[in-house]
Amino acid sequence: MHRQAPLRRGFFVYALGMDSLTELRVRYAETDAMGIVHHATYPVWMELGRSDFLRKLGQSYADWEARGVRLVVNEIRVRFRAPARYDELVQVRTSIQETGRRRIIFGYRIERDGILLAEGESIHLVAGSDNRARVLPDDLLALIQGR
DSSP states (O other), rough: OOEEEETTTTEEEESOOOOOEEEEEEOOOOOOTTBBBTTTHHHHHHHHHHHHHHHHEEEEOHHHHHHHOOOEEEEEEEEEESOTTTTTHHHEEEEEEEEEEEEEEEEEEEEEEEEEEEEEEEEEEEOTTTTOOOOOOOHOOOOOOOO
């Protein structure tokens, strides 16, 4: 069983591995004509979770970009399990599934009160400010690997 310890607003650290928890309330603009969150919203929530995950580690994505390091989206997968609706509170749980010098894979679980709504992953390639392939600097690699 994972033991949660509050870190700061919306973040939790787990004894086994690193992840972050981002809570958000579904906005009306995120729903479709059927009153269900539109499928295009989930990658936006995943990005929010990813940004919060990096902040939890002590570096924002803006800090990475200022150093000339970018994470270019190579692929996004989302599997939908149950609908979310307007004004519900949902949680985006973000973790790292795989890290390397040239590629990082983030994993996501989007839930409402413990019910799995969607799960997915995003694959990112490391690039420089010129959008050309680069390797992740040693300190950033150590940061995301928890060393």
